Amino acid sequence: MTDEELREAAHRLLSGNLRQGVSPFDGQPYSFCVPSSITYPYQWFWDSCFHAVVWTYFDLAQAKEELRTLLRAQARDGRIPHRVCWDKRAIYPYRFYLHSRALLHPVRSQLVQPPVLATALEIVHERSGDGAFLAETLPAVERFYRWLARRRDPDGDGLVSIIHPYESGLDHKPSYDVVLGTAKLASGRPFGAAHGRPWATGTVLAVRTLDLWNRMLNYNLPLIFRLDRFNVEDVAYNCIYAQGLASLSRLWKKQGDPAKARLYDDRAKRVERAVLERCRGPDGFYYDLYSRSEKIAPVKTVSGLFPLILDDIPAAEAERLVKEYVLDERQFWLPYPLPTCAVGEPAFDPSFRSPLESGLWRGPTWVCINWFIVRGLQKHGFGDIAATIARRTRELVEKGGFREFYNPYTGRPHGARAFGWSTLVVDMLEPAKGRGRGRKSKRE
Numbered sequence: 001m002t003d004e005e006l007r008e009a010a011h012r013l014l015s016g017n018l019r020q021g022v023s024p025f026d027g028q029p030y031s032f033c034v035p036s037s038i039t040y041p042y043q044w045f046w047d048s049c050f051h052a053v054v055w056t057y058f059d060l061a062q063a064k065e066e067l068r069t070l071l072r073a074q075a076r077d078g079r080i081p082h083r084v085c086w087d088k089r090a091i092y093p094y095r096f097y098l099h100s101r102a103l104l105h106p107v108r109s110q111l112v113q114p115p116v117l118a119t120a121l122e123i124v125h126e127r128s129g130d131g132a133f134l135a136e137t138l139p140a141v142e143r144f145y146r147w148l149a150r151r152r153d154p155d156g157d158g159l160v161s162i163i164h165p166y167e168s169g170l171d172h173k174p175s176y177d178v179v180l181g182t183a184k185l186a187s188g189r190p191f192g193a194a195h196g197r198p199w200a201t202g203t204v205l206a207v208r209t210l211d212l213w214n215r216m217l218n219y220n221l222p223l224i225f226r227l228d229r230f231n232v233e234d235v236a237y238n239c240i241y242a243q244g245l246a247s248l249s250r251l252w253k254k255q256g257d258p259a260k261a262r263l264y265d266d267r268a269k270r271v272e273r274a275v276l277e278r279c280r281g282p283d284g285f286y287y288d289l290y291s292r293s294e295k296i297a298p299v300k301t302v303s304g305l306f307p308l309i310l311d312d313i314p315a316a317e318a319e320r321l322v323k324e325y326v327l328d329e330r331q332f333w334l335p336y337p338l339p340t341c342a343v344g345e346p347a348f349d350p351s352f353r354s355p356l357e358s359g360l361w362r363g364p365t366w367v368c369i370n371w372f373i374v375r376g377l378q379k380h381g382f383g384d385i386a387a388t389i390a391r392r393t394r395e396l397v398e399k400g401g402f403r404e405f406y407n408p409y410t411g412r413p414h415g416a417r418a419f420g421w422s423t424l425v426v427d428m429l430e431p432a433k434g435r436g437r438g439r440k441s442k443r444e
């Protein structure tokens with residue numbers, strides 16, 4: 001498959017997933033891509049950010065529309081839901097009721113997703129050069145980050161907390177087993193897991209119980225944080241947050257507002273420092289923190305590699321992450337890197353049977369994760385490794401199509417078909433071009 005053919009296939013996919021119309025709920029126009037027509041027929045926050053990035057290759061107007069549609073779902077206080085339903089459906093999946101405060105039409109969830117929005121806006125702006133679009137959308141995008149700082153940092157340490165695993169985008173990631181109290185279940189023994197493999201049913205049930213809990217508390221954030229049931233300072237979430245703040249800073253600079261540029265630069269640096277100081281384990285790996293007392297969830301997942309996307313990670317730290325973790329075959333260096341969980345973890349499960357049996361994000365390789373890490377590796381002077389990951393990601397897509405995730409050993413595709421964000425591979429084809437917006441590495 002040539003690059004051009006791959007791009008054409010991605011374009012066809014996004015065009016097929018495009019949904020346009022006027023919402024019967026509030027009369028607002030919408031124009032966005034569903035992640036997958038059958039499995040995920042609504043708008044998701046971070047999926048839309050990724051779709052916007054890929055649309056820049058085919059149709060800049062649509063890239064902007066994807067972000068505009070997301071912003072139309074913004075609540076008055078600045079929050080943007082993790083999932084939005086724009087068209088009328090008689091029956092919503094039960095999860096919609098659990099994730100919403102509404103009784104009749106639970107069309108907007110109360111959860112959020114990784115704040116990649118400002119970075120997506122920066123990419124769309126860079127490629128479109130459309131100053132009017134930036135002026136139109138930047139204040140709303142900024143309000144979302146202000147909301148996160150105001151409402152999601154109960155201990156004021158700069159790191160924002162998620163209140164539900166789905167907010168990380170990595171729904172059943174094994175580090176949450178520790179927080180949910182299902183670590184033993186997930187390692188597969190007590191309930192006679194099939195074939196001695198990890199067993200995610202317990203985790204999925206615990207997630208549903210948490211859904212009920214949050215719904216019962218009516219998504220009252222101060223109360224949720226006071227009761228401290230699921231309060232996670234997630235490494236990947238916070239690295240993406242820091243990256244978003246840095247994008248905001250650069251965008252305000254472009255808009256000629258040096259005060260705001262400074263403000264968000266300071267905030268980005270503060271979050272970076274907090275990740276590097278608080279989430280780092282004695283082994284140089286980075287871990288999610290949970291509960292008010294900031295306990296370490298001692299499971300190595302791909303989130304722990306996300307400090308590689310930070311602008312100011314010290315060179316020695318980045319090098320250690322790359323040498324001891326990314327490139328270690330007993331950790332993350334598999335034939336099709338990067339698995340979502342380190343190979344040595346008891347919960348690591350590279351194959352997939354069903355969401356209930358295997359859960360999601362417990363081993364397979366996902367394209368959006370590689371997109372982030374590849375950009376981080378490039379930024380810090382690991383271009384060769386970035387190129388290898390990008391090449392193998394391309395192989396996955398060429399062999400298995402644009403699927404939701406892939407077996408990191410065999411490349412076998414799994415999950416949703418015609419899956420939107422797997423088209424990010426298009427943005428990884430020419431990795432070195434137009435990158436390195438952050439600090440240039442000394443090694444470059």
Ligand code: GLC
Pocket residue numbers: 035040044045046047168169170171360
């Ligand atoms: C799954 C993923 C989540 C994604 C959603 C739609 O729930 O875990 O990250 O946003 O699907 O693709």
